[in-house]
Amino acid sequence: MNESPSPRWITPAGLLPVVVAGALFFYFVQMVPAIADGQTLRHVIEWVPSLGVNISFLIDGLSLTFALLITGIGALVMLYSARYLAGHVHQARFSLFLTSFMLAMLGVVLSDNLLGLFVFWELTTITSYLLIGFSHATQKSRRSALQALLVTGVGGLALLAAIVLIGNAAGTFELSEIRAMPGVLTQSVAYLPILLLVLLGTFTKSAQIPFHFWLPNAMAAPTPVSAYLHSATMVKAGVYLMARMHPSLSGTDVWLWTLTIAGAITMVFASVMALRQTDLKLALAYTTLMALGALTLLLGNDSAYTITAAATFLIVHSLYKAALFLVVGILDHQTGTRDANKLFGLASAMPVTATAAAIAALSMAGFPPFLGFIGKELKYAGALAVASEPILVAGAFLIASALMVAIAGIVSFRPFWSRSGDPIPNVKEAPWPMLVGPIVLAVLGALFGIFPDLLAASLVNPTVEAILGPAQEAKPLQLWAGVNLPLALSVATFVLGFTLYFYKIQLRNMLIRLVDSSPSFDRGWDKLLAAVLAGAKWQTRVIQTGVLRRYMFITFGTALAAMAGTLIIKDVVMPVLGVPDVTIADWLVFLLVLLGTGLTAITNSRIAAIAGLGVVGIGIAMIFILYSAPDVAITQLLVETLIVVLFAAAALRLPGMGSEPLRSRPLDALLAIGLGVSTTAVLLMVTSGPIDLELTTFFQTASWPQAFGQNIVNVILVDFRALDTFGEIAVVMVAAIAIYALLKSKPEKDQT
């Protein structure tokens, strides 16, 4: 991709997002003093007040920290991608997706209403789907995008269920109000389902084992996307929600152990897997997993040490990981490869990139005086303060941190300074828009390391306060805390880390053999998808036979079950049958219709059937006449006439019906009789009960005084219910148009 001459990159599509993100960043920066002072800002717009759905925004330490990371890193990444994707045909589309994602992500961390949060949460899922699948021409990125969408989508649904349960338990969807009621969730009967569903949502979003597999695959996205979504923002949405719900859900054994176990396993597994990768971007993806695991583990506890560690590590990780992703993107962009086995000694060719990479990597590895060192010290201090198993947790951190040292070396030392292979010739330094991001982020890591109080006062303390409450003091951030156990663990980390780096090739080969022979979640995913598709096929085969008779049988069978079932379950009493008010005319009409119906049902002749139908129609018209419905009777007679005319015209163009004797369809007959009997039973009950004539009385008394009409039926049709009638004539009209289209279109004989 070493394209030259450099394409035009100063375009609206490339730079507009930078401006938006930058403006938002400074908007949030000016809030820092107020928030650091202990204030919280809240803004509410009522949306669906009857359902308690508001668009409400809350800014406290936690959401401000996230908002700054989102907009700050966002602005740098967007500047970077303006150059990275310059000249790409779909650059405008990319900018749109990335900006939409940024706004959705801001919505997640700022929303105070859980339903609003859910909407933004889903928006991040959708926009990240679009971003991962940006190179939609390749099958791999489509698969990765779909996988991320489905995994995080399932989590989103679980989250929605959890939100509904929370709303029921707490009586409100406002996070700030739920927070103000301690124990309202932990002591609720629905606590366990709420917790498990929330964790299902956050674990899928933040890629905790066993839902981790989508994140490495998501590296199919363009590198700026990975730098933004998969290091600093989207995957941290799950972490954010765990931190946000921490006051309301934490403090129980289930919370502690679930987060500890999932976090620890993810952390160790991911750091080992990171060592196995030769693709630098994939290695970084696995270290992101490791960081997410560490954050999850830390959030499982509620001591000041662990939460301070989580808040600090969150910032540390976002800074160095975004920087390193961008560096890998630069390597890819300038050399055309990301393979660790091909990149050596590029420091002299690209000195600025190399410096940025070195600073970021030192922070990642946790060397003093960088912020990463403070973060690591705090992690060890937090690990020793956990409520579960301090020794095991500290051990897990030790392994993971040592591996981080080795991987920092692989990702940023080897490609630039190692002499193990020949450097790729003719590599140029990256253009400046791509260098700004890595340098700023790396330098910030160093700056905050040297002046930790800056970060502690502005962001870390307010965040800790937002999670633990104002009563809890955040632990201090300092480079030199004296000779203590965390320091000893740090030294052990470096020793172990250098050893691992030294033996990396052997370790990697060993891991490749080990990993490839063990079952993989990714292949399991394919099997799961295949099983779902096979299940859908099977279901279609069973339900959709393609035979109309069977569909009708199922439909009528369901109707029978519903009607007869209700009659039986409700144990209704049948009214006594009697015929006191039946006249001779009634009996004659009854017999006439009966005769016509019977003829239509059993005959094999079309003419006889049409005659039978005519008899039925005229008989029914007579019923309407006998019982005072002249309008209906006239309509019925006219429509009967037209039906006969239509049938006669159509019959000329159709063959006969053939015979289908009753004995060949005993089941059908049984079902038909059952439905007929049920209908009669229901009607007998309806007519023997009371009737509400309120509407009828209204129409009777209002017809002449209000609508100046004596024929009440017609007044209802054209005045009181005119809108309904209008709808009905529109339907008649549509039927006519459809029929016209059916008959006038050319026949397609070849379809038989």
Place this chain on the structure above:
Amino acid sequence: MNSVILIAGARLQVVLLLVFSAYMLLRGHNAPGGGFIGGLIAATGFVVYAIACGTKDARAALRFDPANIAAVGLGVALLAGIVAILWGDALFTGQWLFIGETETDKGLPLSTILVFDIGVYLVVLGAVLSIVFALEETS
């Protein structure tokens, strides 16, 4: 069908049924009748004419394409409903004008209700005829 008696009868009968349908339409508000019934009666007249003389003659006698009649009817009904807005009422609220109104007699009532019913009449007539003609004309 080439029966001279039927053809002659059909011609006369179309006229009679049309007049009758107009009568049923106009009296519909106070006695059995109305747009649905009137439209169906008129349609029946033309259907018989089409059976007797063929759809070509029936179309010629009708002068307008039945689909157009139905569309115009739908538009008329809609307009009759919409004009209520001009008086500040809700959609499809009837508006009345009594010509020659006196204390005891309401005079000749004209209303958007009647216009709406005429729309119904036209839709039913046009829709039924376009269905029947289309079917008769297919081979």
Place this chain on the structure above:
Amino acid sequence: MEQLLSVLIGVLVAASVYLMMGRNLLRFLFGLILLSNAANLTIFVAGRLTPGAPALVPEGLDAPVGDVANALPQALVLTAIVIGFGLFAFALILAVRAYRSLGTLNTDDMRVAEPKDQV
């Protein structure tokens, strides 16, 4: 009479259901007509029957005197009849058109959308 009509409606429903499960499309159409008749009658009967007193306001009065027929179900049935005609006409023409394209009225053989080999 309500009870007698309830029985009659039951018979109509049974006959129409039986016809609609037949193989031949014409039988299905006959069943469809019977079913709409049964539905119309059901609405009518559910509004109760009043012999010999149409829902008309007598000249010079503001409302009908005494028991007159229930106007509401009549209005519903009236439009239902016209719509039912539209539905029937459409179904009939669909059958004509299907026969022209597929050469059969046997629904078991009408499988363009869901062919046998794919199921």
